[in-house]
Amino acid sequence: MSKYRNHHSASIESKYDPIEIANDRKNVMTNFFIKISSTMKVLFVSPEVSPLVRTGGLGDVVGSLPIAIKELGIDVRILCPLHRECKALKTIFFPKTGTVRLGKDKIPVRIGETTLGPSGIPVYLIENDSLFDRSGIYADSDGDYPDNPTRAFVLSKSALLISQITGWSPDVYHAHDWMAASLPAYLNSTRPKAKRAKAGKSVLTIHNLEHQGHCSFQDFVRSGLPESFWGIDGFESNGSMNLLKGGIQHADKITTVSPTYAQEIRTKQFGHGLEESLTYRGADLLGILNGIDEASWNPQKDPALPCPINPDSPQSGKDACKESLLSEMRLPATSDAPLFGVVSRLYRQKGLDLLIECLPSLMSESKANFVILGSGAKEEENAFRELAGKFPDRIGVFIGFDDGLARRIFAGSDFFLMPSRFEPCGLAQLYAMRYGSLPIARKTGGLADTINHFSRSTGTANGFLFKKPQPKSLKMVIHRAIKLFGNPAQFSKIRMNALNSPCSWDNAAKRYAEVYEWTMKFHGEEKQGPDRRA
Ligand code: GLC
Numbered sequence: 001m002s003k004y005r006n007h008h009s010a011s012i013e014s015k016y017d018p019i020e021i022a023n024d025r026k027n028v029m030t031n032f033f034i035k036i037s038s039t040m041k042v043l044f045v046s047p048e049v050s051p052l053v054r055t056g057g058l059g060d061v062v063g064s065l066p067i068a069i070k071e072l073g074i075d076v077r078i079l080c081p082l083h084r085e086c087k088a089l090k091t092i093f094f095p096k097t098g099t100v101r102l103g104k105d106k107i108p109v110r111i112g113e114t115t116l117g118p119s120g121i122p123v124y125l126i127e128n129d130s131l132f133d134r135s136g137i138y139a140d141s142d143g144d145y146p147d148n149p150t151r152a153f154v155l156s157k158s159a160l161l162i163s164q165i166t167g168w169s170p171d172v173y174h175a176h177d178w179m180a181a182s183l184p185a186y187l188n189s190t191r192p193k194a195k196r197a198k199a200g201k202s203v204l205t206i207h208n209l210e211h212q213g214h215c216s217f218q219d220f221v222r223s224g225l226p227e228s229f230w231g232i233d234g235f236e237s238n239g240s241m242n243l244l245k246g247g248i249q250h251a252d253k254i255t256t257v258s259p260t261y262a263q264e265i266r267t268k269q270f271g272h273g274l275e276e277s278l279t280y281r282g283a284d285l286l287g288i289l290n291g292i293d294e295a296s297w298n299p300q301k302d303p304a305l306p307c308p309i310n311p312d313s314p315q316s317g318k319d320a321c322k323e324s325l326l327s328e329m330r331l332p333a334t335s336d337a338p339l340f341g342v343v344s345r346l347y348r349q350k351g352l353d354l355l356i357e358c359l360p361s362l363m364s365e366s367k368a369n370f371v372i373l374g375s376g377a378k379e380e381e382n383a384f385r386e387l388a389g390k391f392p393d394r395i396g397v398f399i400g401f402d403d404g405l406a407r408r409i410f411a412g413s414d415f416f417l418m419p420s421r422f423e424p425c426g427l428a429q430l431y432a433m434r435y436g437s438l439p440i441a442r443k444t445g446g447l448a449d450t451i452n453h454f455s456r457s458t459g460t461a462n463g464f465l466f467k468k469p470q471p472k473s474l475k476m477v478i479h480r481a482i483k484l485f486g487n488p489a490q491f492s493k494i495r496m497n498a499l500n501s502p503c504s505w506d507n508a509a510k511r512y513a514e515v516y517e518w519t520m521k522f523h524g525e526e527k528q529g530p531d532r533r534a
Pocket residue numbers: 056057058061207208257290423424425426427
């Protein structure tokens with residue numbers, strides 16, 4: 001490690017101690033004194049942005065974090081492909097068109113502009129119908145699109161055309177996840193040595209390390225990236241191309257979405273094979289806890305709810321929402337029994353197989369009821385359907401996705417289950433707390449950073465955590481929750497703690513602003529480590 005890196009590492013780590021951040025988030029906000037460069041311009045680059053187009057948490061973050069960043073005086077804009085779902089939007093196209101050059105291929109693009117709702121934040125949409133006018137963002141019913149690498153290169157490299165097409169030049173390019181992860185490398189490949197200090201800087205945010213963009217050496221050739229970017233300090237991973245790995249090697253700074261996950265991913269258990277690269281770039285890697293869009297997730301004003309919930313006196317609103325949810329899910333009106341909710345994709349990561357295993361015995365051991373909304377792996381979908389068929393008065397299941405029902409589950413349930421095997425941040429536990437449902441989650445990633453476990457004293461407890469990803473550990477903690485439900489005074493104190501748990505983007509936005517400042521302070525010439533330039 002270079003002297004520069006060590007020095008830098010020390011400054012980040014002293015400010016970004018994970019425990020300190022978690023406490024900071026859980027308790028009161030500390031004051032930050034950051035001086036934002038008045039002219040700072042940041043371009044978010046992402047395959048999804050909510051509410052325009054989303055499949056999950058990534059879209060939610062890209063659709064809400066920029067609003068808080070803008071409040072700090074930063075000129076932030078977003079770049080995203082013009083997917084089929086965006087076709088109906090009012091979009092104004094720039095007269096100048098562009099060409100993305102990938103090796104010998106010349107891919108034409110047009111850039112349309114729309115705005116991110118009332119925030120007024122410009123969203124630039126990359127139009128190339130043969131690549132992006134499709135039924136899904138990453139896949140359709142036949143599976144992942146085989147040309148996903150090309151689609152990812154076009155998204156990443158289009159960012160470099162923004163300045164010539166729109167006349168607006170970002171200082172910092174903020175890439176999100178594997179689809180935008182080759183952007184830092186494209187940027188490095190075009191930084192002329194003499195002008196490095198002036199060139200745009202890059203930040204890569206990892207929302208989920210499981211999805212890396214594995215592709216082939218032929219794809220690397222197709223990318224048009226310099227040959228020197230192949231190899232151990234570039235995109236090569238076991239003889240194939242790995243987009244996220246290249247991004248990790250090339251970005252000026254790397255962030256992920258919670259302090260605990262930033263530590264976990266440096267280990268074999270959570271690193272998904274990239275732990276060495278992440279440890280190598282450890283000095284430039286930090287975790288910043290996600291927030292949520294408090295305006296869109298407001299239980300007092302949510303039109304999807306049958307009745308508003310007042311966070312200062314939630315009882316009547318919660319009771320009405322529970323009664324209505326039970327009837328919507330065709331379960332008997334049993335308000336004296338605790339109601340557990342699930343809103344999730346049904347994949348191994350989410351650990352709902354643990355719930356499937358312990359549900360039958362929970363049926364005989366307790367009076368608890370369950371409502372489950374989700375879709376994903378067929379075995380899990382079928383297992384939940386079967387359980388609902390077997391216990392029609394106790395388990396309600398809806399396979400699919402329905403935003404309104406998701407909100408009614410957060411509002412109508414007493415407890416919210418998230419037994420994830422790993423969870424970079426997790427947003428559902430934050431939505432649940434904001435709607436007065438106590439999260440029950442595994443102690444990992446952002447779940448560990450946002451949930452204070454209830455053991456004996458209510459104190460700042462706002463939910464439950466369990467450690468081992470085993471059905472019996474989940475069952476044990478569900479039984480503790482059932483016991484808590486039997487003690488209304490304690491239960492309502494913890495529910496108040498959950499309702500008052502901080503979840504805004506303000507803290508995170510300030511931390512991202514600091515990261516942008518850091519990238520801008522350091523010039524290419526000073527940078528050590530692998531030669532990341534052509
Ligand atoms: C991914 C992660 C999730 C995170 C979200 C937003 O979906 O799996 O934990 O909250 O991205 O960063």
